[in-house]
Amino acid sequence: MVFRRSLVRELTATAVALFLVLLGILFTNLVLRLLARAAGGTITPESILALLGFNALFYFNILLSVALFVTVLLTLSRWYRDSEMIVWFTSGQGLTAWLKPILLFATPFLIAIVVLSLWLSPWAEGRRLQYERQLESRDEVALLAPGLFKEFRQARLVVFIESINTLNSTIHNIFLHSIDGGKDVTTVARSGYLEDAPNGDRFIVLQDGRRYEGQPGTAEFRSVEFERLGRRIEPAEVRAPPLSLKSLPIEALIASNGMPERAELFWRLSVPISAFVLLLLAIPLSYVNPRMGRSFNLVAAAFMYMVYSNCLNIVQSVIAQGRLSMPAGLFLIHSIAIAVVVVLFWNRLRVVTMFRRRRPVHA
Numbered sequence: 001m002v003f004r005r006s007l008v009r010e011l012t013a014t015a016v017a018l019f020l021v022l023l024g025i026l027f028t029n030l031v032l033r034l035l036a037r038a039a040g041g042t043i044t045p046e047s048i049l050a051l052l053g054f055n056a057l058f059y060f061n062i063l064l065s066v067a068l069f070v071t072v073l074l075t076l077s078r079w080y081r082d083s084e085m086i087v088w089f090t091s092g093q094g095l096t097a098w099l100k101p102i103l104l105f106a107t108p109f110l111i112a113i114v115v116l117s118l119w120l121s122p123w124a125e126g127r128r129l130q131y132e133r134q135l136e137s138r139d140e141v142a143l144l145a146p147g148l149f150k151e152f153r154q155a156r157l158v159v160f161i162e163s164i165n166t167l168n169s170t171i172h173n174i175f176l177h178s179i180d181g182g183k184d185v186t187t188v189a190r191s192g193y194l195e196d197a198p199n200g201d202r203f204i205v206l207q208d209g210r211r212y213e214g215q216p217g218t219a220e221f222r223s224v225e226f227e228r229l230g231r232r233i234e235p236a237e238v239r240a241p242p243l244s245l246k247s248l249p250i251e252a253l254i255a256s257n258g259m260p261e262r263a264e265l266f267w268r269l270s271v272p273i274s275a276f277v278l279l280l281l282a283i284p285l286s287y288v289n290p291r292m293g294r295s296f297n298l299v300a301a302a303f304m305y306m307v308y309s310n311c312l313n314i315v316q317s318v319i320a321q322g323r324l325s326m327p328a329g330l331f332l333i334h335s336i337a338i339a340v341v342v343v344l345f346w347n348r349l350r351v352v353t354m355f356r357r358r359r360p361v362h363a
Contacts, residue, residue, distance in 0.1 A: 004101040007075070007101050007102070008105045011071055011072065014071045015068065015071040018070055018074075019063065022063050030055050030056060031048070034051055034055075035048070038145075039145070040148070043135060047135055053124075057116075057120060058124045058128070061113050061116035061117045064112055064116070064275070065278065067109075068113075068279055069281075069301075072102060073285060073286050073301050076282070076283065077288055095283065096349070109275075113271060113272045117269075117271040118272075119250065122246060122249060123249075125246045125247040126244070144164075146162060147162065148160070156179050157231075158177045158178070159204070160175040161175075169194065170193045171193065173189075173190065174187075174190075174192050174209070176188075176204070176231065182215065183213055183214060184214060185211065185212070185213045186211070186212045187210070189206035189207060190209060191207045192204055192206040192207055201232055202233045203230040203231060204231045205231075207227065207228055207229075208227060210226070211225075245260055250265075253265040259320055259321065259322040262319055263316045263317070263326070266315070266316055270316075270330065270333070270334070274308060274309075274334070274337070277308075277334060278305065281301075282301065283345070284347070284348045285297055285300060285301045285304070315333050
């Protein structure tokens with residue numbers, strides 16, 4: 001019991017630390033991507049936090065699966081290196097005796113992976129797509145960024161601003177180009193600001209500028225100076241979020257007979273199944289053989305994880321092409337993985353049994 005409590009305690013501490021590290025890496029990657037999009041003017045800076053949450057929640061199931069596998073692998077590997085496993089074996093406990101405390105520790109993680117894979121991750125993906133569509137249809141003016149050209153598709157208008165004063169919400173050195181009635185219209189101004197009309201319309205109000213208007217290919221051009229000029233921004237067309245298999249609810253995937261939907265269902269079911277298989281795989285892989293080096297088992301574990309993950313992607317692609325049924329693919333890939341686990345367990349149990357037989361008996 002002391003060993004089991006010690007194992008569960010160490011597994012929990014390692015899992016929390018490892019999950020926080022992986023979460024930090026994920027957040028850093030997502031933040032950099034979102035900041036690049038915000039700098040490019042495709043999203044607003046205010047939307048970064050919401051998009052970060054939706055994207056992170058979508059990847060949580062994979063993150064937990066990796067954390068669970070690596071936690072068991074690192075913890076048991078340390079016990080082998082520090083000879084704590086020898087004490088465990090000599091006390092009459094076999095390798096399979098680790099299953100109960102490890103499964104006790106892993107059960108909350110496995111339940112969370114199931115809930116995330118089947119329901120929360122698709123919900124997060126759907127909310128992300130819906131939120132991005134709302135950003136596109138809500139207000140393109142909010143996407144104006146200094147030093148970048150912004151095209152307003154509905155108004156056939158291109159806007160460039162040199163700088164923005166965030167204290168009084170004014171913009172400086174503005175360039176506008178549009179086509180009105182077949183004529184090219186170019187407008188430049190020293191300053192301006194955004195104005196909301198009582199009826200909800202939005203205007204770019206320009207101050208101290210000049211407007212050039214003419215017909216391309218002719219000499220009919222006129223130039224007008226102005227102190228104040230307002231240009232209405234047409235609201236963007238509201239579009240429904242694009243259909244994404246990753247955002248479909250699990251009920252829709254089960255009811256559908258389409259091969260892409262069956263392939264997506266295969267993936268969602270495979271994530272929790274593979275998490276459980278990897279958990280079991282980590283137990284025999286944690287054995288450290290001093291003759292092969294202390295990191296050999298970690299390299300072997302990383303190799304097996306990559307092979308397993310790539311095989312899942314390959315089978316998903318084959319199912320999507322209609323060359324394999326979803327139940328057959330699900331049974332094939334995971335039964336092979338379970339067979340590998342059984343073989344590794346049998347090999348380790350055989351070694352442990354030989355160790356016990358060779359152990360000297362003291363009078």
